[in-house]
Amino acid sequence: MAINRREFLGTTLGGLAAAGAGSLVGLDALLATDSPAYAGFPTPDAAAGFRPDTLFLTWQRDPTTTMTIQWLGHEHTHSARISYAVLGQENWQTADPKLKPFPNTQFDVFRTELTGLSPGTEYQFKIGDNSPTFRFRTMPAKATNDFTFVSGGDAGVNRHTIDNNIIAAKQDPMFCLFGGDIAYDNGVSAATNIQFHRDYSRTMIDTQGRLIPMVAGIGNHEVRTSKGPLHQRGPYYFAWHDGLYAETSYATLDFGDYLSLILLDTNHASPVAGEQTDWLEKRLAERVEIPHLIPVNHVPAYPSVRDFNFGGGAPIRKYWVPLYEKYNVDLVLDHHDHAFKRSYPMKDGLKDPNGILYLGDGSWGKLRRPQGLEKTPYLEHVSESYHFTIHRLEGEERFHMAMSDSGRILDVCSTKKKPRGKSMG
Numbered sequence: 096m097a098i099n100r101r102e103f104l105g106t107t108l109g110g111l112a113a114a115g116a117g118s119l120v121g122l123d124a125l126l127a128t129d130s131p132a133y134a135g136f137p138t139p140d141a142a143a144g145f146r147p148d149t150l151f152l153t154w155q156r157d158p159t160t161t162m163t164i165q166w167l168g169h170e171h172t173h174s175a176r177i178s179y180a181v182l183g184q185e186n187w188q189t190a191d192p193k194l195k196p197f198p199n200t201q202f203d204v205f206r207t208e209l210t211g212l213s214p215g216t217e218y219q220f221k222i223g224d225n226s227p228t229f230r231f232r233t234m235p236a237k238a239t240n241d242f243t244f245v246s247g248g249d250a251g252v253n254r255h256t257i258d259n260n261i262i263a264a265k266q267d268p269m270f271c272l273f274g275g276d277i278a279y280d281n282g283v284s285a286a287t288n289i290q291f292h293r294d295y296s297r298t299m300i301d302t303q304g305r306l307i308p309m310v311a312g313i314g315n316h317e318v319r320t321s322k323g324p325l326h327q328r329g330p331y332y333f334a335w336h337d338g339l340y341a342e343t344s345y346a347t348l349d350f351g352d353y354l355s356l357i358l359l360d361t362n363h364a365s366p367v368a369g370e371q372t373d374w375l376e377k378r379l380a381e382r383v384e385i386p387h388l389i390p391v392n393h394v395p396a397y398p399s400v401r402d403f404n405f406g407g408g409a410p411i412r413k414y415w416v417p418l419y420e421k422y423n424v425d426l427v428l429d430h431h432d433h434a435f436k437r438s439y440p441m442k443d444g445l446k447d448p449n450g451i452l453y454l455g456d457g458s459w460g461k462l463r464r465p466q467g468l469e470k471t472p473y474l475e476h477v478s479e480s481y482h483f484t485i486h487r488l489e490g491e492e493r494f495h496m497a498m499s500d501s502g503r504i505l506d507v508c509s510t511k512k513k514p515r516g517k518s519m520g
């Protein structure tokens with residue numbers, strides 16, 4: 096059965112109300128399509144058909160051949176079967192979503208994983224029998240194709256996040272990587288999490304109309320506790336991302352044989368030392384031949400704002416940085432401090448032309464004042480700016496451009512493929 100937009104909003108309102116008044120932060124904002132958050136966007140139009148307002152794409156495994164489609168909805172209120180085909184072709188295939196509860200609401204997460212897709216191919220899909228046609232593209236099969244992705248962290252529900260979303264989407268990135276502190280729901284606010292995804296869904300569409308997949312890592316604002324069953328430590332974050340994080344709060348996402356993102360948990364749902372460190376060493380050792388090997392920290396190894404010794408980075412420098420150096424990773428993405436920073440290439444705690452670059456520090460929608468370069472001698476550039484970074488991979492070379500939420504270029508640098516070999520493992 097199809098449902099129009101007004102009915103869908105009516106049912107979502109009921110779902111939120113069921114969460115209890117205590118968690119209804121921002122309910123008006125959730126439903127106010129004339130709020131500043133939507134300036135410049137068309138008002139939802141029932142005639143356009145069923146378009147879930149939290150619809151977004153992500154991955155649970157190899158992005159060259161799979162795509163995961165997710166949104167929040169209600170069971171039985173609309174047809175949710177996904178029909179998909181290569182763009183321009185009419186050999187439609189179908190897949191049905193799996194449903195699971197979105198905690199403390201009456202919503203379900205509708206999740207459909209498409210597998211066996213062709214790499215480097217543009218697809219179209221529809222939801223049920225009354226939706227617009229959406230588009231996405233799979234990642235290329237080989238690193239010989241140049242491509243762009245964007246990264247950042249520490250977003251939340253605010254104007255800066257939306258501005259950065261809009262500018263990031265204009266870069267036509269293949270995906271958007273968030274290194275933690277994504278919605279700022281703190282594991283307790285369903286409404287905040289939903290609003291973040293509404294903003295993402297509406298803004299993260301590229302210049303060709305393709306939805307931009309999200310890759311997410313965990314930060315402190317995803318979790319409410321570090322104890323108890325894993326997925327209950329950050330219930331809203333894991334409700335969306337427990338496909339990739341089925342057993343642990345850290346994971347690798349391998350793009351064919353050319354790019355591996357090592358998505359780490361810097362002491363939020365899982366401790367740094369022990370199991371995760373053992374896991375990290377194994378994962379790095381297995382990937383020495385991957386040309387683009389990039390760990391993603393939430394808490395920075397080399398902070399721009401917080402104190403070097405007491406800012407939370409000490410265990411990362413103790414347990415993980417030696418592994419990053421042993422396996423000579425290409426680049427480390429840091430977040431959490433809420434500023435732009437680029438480190439010097441660092442090795443053994445010192446500037447070294449053969450060292451590792453740390454880029455951060457998570458200011459997609461949150462901002463703090465950096466300490467200043469005299470107090471952070473390991474940093475070459477800092478800026479108190481909302482920003483995201485555009486990464487362009489061209490063969491064995493990478494370009495990294497930091498861009499502010501007004502579209503200003505803050506910094507450009509490049510990194511090259513590093514020597515790694517089997518002997519290192």
Ligand SMILES: [Fe+2]
Nearest residue numbers: 249276431461
């Ligand atoms: Fe943050």
Ligand SMILES: [Fe+2]
Nearest residue numbers: 276314315431
């Ligand atoms: Fe944080």
